[in-house]
Amino acid sequence: MKIFRYGAKGSEKAGVILNEKKYDVSEGNFQYNRDFFANTANLEKLQAYVEKNSETLKEIDVNERIGTPLETPSKILCVGLNFDDHVKETNLQQAAEPIVFMKSVSAFNGPFDGITLPKNSVKSDWETELAIVIGKKASYVSEEEALDYVFGYVLHNDVTEREFQIERGGTWDKGKGCDTFAPIGPFIATKDEIQDVDNMRIWLKLNGELMQDGNTSDFIYRVPKLISYLSQFMSLLPGDIISTGSPAGSGMGKSPQRFLRDGDIIEYGIEGLGSGKQVVSAYSLS
Template sequence: MKLIRFGEAGKEKPGVLIGEKRWDVSSIVTDYNEAFFEENGLEKLKKALESNPSLPEVADTVRLGSPVARPSKIICIGLNYVDHCVETGAPIPTEPIIFFKSTTALCGPNDDLVIPKNSEKTDWEIELAFVVGKKASYVDEADAMDYVAGYCLHNDYSERAFQLERGGQWAKGKGCDTFAPLGPFMATTDEIADVNNLSMWLTVNGKTYQNSNSLNLVFKIPYLVHYLSQFMTLLPGDVISTGTPPGVGLGIKPNPVYIKAGDVIELGMEGLGSSKQVAVAYKK
């Protein structure tokens, strides 16, 4: 299945994408939240759809929100592509680098990117994200995929000056509003034949900057589930973003390229659709 959430920001309803058509399932499901995943909602929804209920169609013009409701946490993995480490001058990690994005950064796949107040170095990062399907604590790597509900396209926007030049943790450059557009949908694991071989791309104003494949991940999803669960309980609906390949603005030599108001950022991943954000300046 492909899960979507649609409607006005903050008032999204749950839906499904079947072929090219969107369907409203709010008569069956309250929302794609922690309770939904915890209570085996995917199987219940699948069975309900198989009974062919009469469902309202959702017009293509209706806004898409994040395909999952605000999770308990968004965990990101830093420097998880070897060639991205090289372009940023960072050593290849021997263990996953972990940081958090604020849940208020979460937004729809095609919502505007709001450049933060006083930002001069807002950057892009296409990433493969996955959604936790059930509570995970001290999970063995061999069992890890049993805890994954599905996959999403994610743009892990970063303000590099906030992140790298102002001390403290990376989170201050990662958690700004609109810095986590997710979707357009969450594809359940059975929709993706090989998550370790997904092509991905990102353009800014039509110019390709990122063009890679999930083959190049240093730490892959089963290990990440295992590793993260040694330090914290992962809850159903949590979003884990696996890192970005090379081609970020920070890594462009000799002069880095950063996002300015009016720029159009488009990205896509094999099997996970595409999204588009237009950068706008912060306003009160």
């Protein structure tokens, strides 16, 4: 199943995608929050509701805003340098273990909402990534059982301010967690929808020019490893997001380097997870 949310920010309603069309299910009192993901019975109830009301479900107007496909999670975890080609283009060193950082929940953003460049930003960049949505609490899980904790997968643009991230010292978080820097969606695909998570094309265009064209087959650390690894350090809660890293093609890896500017248009996607689009705007007090 593919689930999404639509409507004005802060007032989004639940929906499902059936045969490429979007339908409202909010009358069934479904909300895609932590409680929903925590209980597999909720997905079963949603499926039953859709089947029972398939003839009367309201189709969503194409002009409706598509929001984040879930309510704000407890945390957005990210893995850096998980593709060899991206490691090489950044001239950064691959660590012996996965590189982990967090994006602030205030960065959480819809897949078609704009990206606002931070005040004093000069090196804001793009990174298309596959993200995991956790379905039940995971603590100290093994790689063998890790996929049992997955609810589904979602598209993520890990927008990054490189000067804040690298040149200003300290941890990466301050270059990763700026407002609007975590566009998520347009929908979550339940794990049964994805035939092979290790073979999904990842792409991104900037102003119509192809910048990223990779595949999850090139992961250094695969999904079960990442879930198991992160669960050794913290509990992963229902609805938590784990972003798995980006292939080559980021702006900092270009020669000459290329970074986001006011008016730029980013389009990106992952096979099986749809696409997103953001217009970039300069910081403004208004």
